[in-house]
Amino acid sequence: MHVVYPVVLAALLFSIGVYGVLARRNTILVLMSVELMLNAVNLNLVAFDVWLRDALHGGQVLTLFVIVIAAAELGVGLAIVLAVFRNRQTVELDRLRDLAEPGPEAGPGAGQGPGPGGGPSPGRGHGPGGGAGPGPGIDGTGEDRPPGDGRGLDENAPPVPEHDRPRGAGVVRAPGGAA
């Protein structure tokens, strides 16, 4: 058996896993792609173990360890996914943006643009108004933001125009958090 065949197959499987991790949106599909990448590594380990005739069978034993660790990783990962689903009602990675920078080109700004722009509701209408438009994940950030806004934008009038709010909140809150 030429070593090229299993090694090339492992490289292809790894690349397919990379594509799946980058292109998929559902968290469970991303976990499946991670499993594909781990299997590519396992195939490499077995192939090199057979090629080098390791007397200690290090490659195959490490393959067994990798399989066990992959099972443990998947168990904890799925528990985390279920916890996220309980809290957010979604497992789509594009919508879990609570840790994203509220920059002008980031997703929240683009997503919240049409919602508040269409109906400029004053004050705390930001949360429900934004939630009805873009979706539940962005709604979470919208609901988190008003208390930060209240502290950060003390000198500003509370009914600030809605589409300025995320940007302004991000700019003002950063020094507030640092101080």
Added chain:
Amino acid sequence: MTFAAPALWPPTAQEIVFLLLGVVAAGAALLVVTTRQIVHAALWLVVSFGALAGCYLVLTAEFVAWVQVLIYVGAVVVLLLFGIMLTRAPIGRSADLDSGNQMAAAVVAVGTAAVLVTTVIHGFRTAYTPLVPGEGAAKPLGASIFRTWVLPFEALSVLLLAALIGAIVLSRTDIGGKD
């Protein structure tokens, strides 16, 4: 350990079997990352892992092959299906399983595949080993695990226990901290 290698083409019977199984594994993996139905992705994962277990069998790694069948095909895919059901994923055909950066993901994956395949072909073009049956059977592998690798084995059992407890703590809602 390079023997007097026969030519890469025509492949021997073992290599033909390996290539067929590899085509099945890679094709099923490709379907895992491109299919529009999330349950079908999990079922294609079964096909891919099964073909990969066949690859291990051809490479004389019998024990790893059966562990692959037991853990990956048996446990991991069932766990993934549980995750799919519990997150109320759309069972039928759904269009939003892929995120918007599909093209970038494809470019990265093709680049990864090109680099890896070129490298390993250059590196292992002449690597050849005759397959000796029984090298990866349960007896030599078990002796190796419980003589040489017994300490990592025990550490791994502790890791499995930790992962199990972690998954339980993450999954249960009544024992978490105050939210």
